[in-house]
Amino acid sequence: MKGKKLNRDFFAQPTLQVARKLLGKYLVLKQNGIKLSGxxxxxxxxxxxxxxxxxxxxKVTPRNQIMYGPPGYTYIYFIYGNYYCLNFVTEKAGFPAAVLIRALEPREGIKTMHKNRDSLDLKNLTNGPGKLCQAFGIDRSFNTCDLTANFLFVEDRGEKVDNIGNSERIGIYRGIDRKWRFFILNNNFVSKIRS
DNA sequence: TATTGGATCGCC
DNA sequence: GCGATCCAATAG
Incomplete structure (x- = not known):
């Protein structure tokens, strides 16, 4: 359970590497004395x-300028009138890139996640980008959050992941030739594939 | 100022 | 398979 927090150098790596290496790491949120992780x-x-x-x-707009900023910060956006999505800004300042966190396997604070999601099904708690934000209570106020602080961060708990799959990205219509979605094979908490 | 479409989810 | 629902980005 003891973990090592990922530092800014981790997020400064090439984005595809960061996306792959994040698999098996733990997203942790400490808020109001409650610890949530997955x-x-x-x-x-x-x-x-x-x-x-x-x-x-x-071009640069008010919304995407955080992606041009230094690595190791969050980029949260609101989508489809209902949901938030969590991204980590990567690579050096001036180069716009980010990794979207699409799914988690709930670990600590599961009771709170059930309450936030109003769902009793464990497998349905965090298996999608909008769902995991709801489970963690993440909204606009979490935008531009520093991942090296002791609030929202990512931990390496020494778990090795070698069975990584990849595919085209989900929910988009342009750039589908880039197979930049990464996931742990045979994991029950990976989001459902679009039909 | 008006219009349009989206890195989703849940229910039909 | 489709509608909810609203914000950000464009166009005018």
Whole structure:
């Protein structure tokens, strides 16, 4: 259970590497004396302003400028009128890139997650980007949060992951030729594949 | 100022 | 398979 917090150098690596290496690490949130955590089992990479699926595609806007900032910060956005998605900014300042956290395997604070999600099904708690934000209570106020602080961060708990699969990214229509979704094979908490 | 479409989810 | 629901980005 003892873990080592990932530092800013980790997030400064090439985005595809960060996306792969995040698998098997633990997302931890400490808030109001409550600790929530879950193992990261699915990620997606969004790299550069030439990636047509990235929010940083094209020019700088108020929303995507955080992706141009230094690595190790969060980028939260609101989507479809209902849901938030959690991203980690990667690579050096000036280069827009981020990793979307798509699914977790709940570990600590599961009771709180059930309450936040109003769901009794463990497998349905954090198996999607909108769901895990709801389970952790993540909203707009978590945007531009420093991942090296002691609030929201990622831990290496020494778990090795070697069975990694990859595929095209989900829910987008452009840039599907880039197979930049990564997930742990045969894990029950990976989000459902789009039909 | 108006319009449009989206890195989703849950229910039909 | 489709609607809910609202914000950000464009166009005018």
């Amino acid at each position: 193992k990261i089992v699915e990620t997606e990479a969004y790299v550069g302003k030439e990636d047509p699926a990235s929010h940083a595609f094209g």
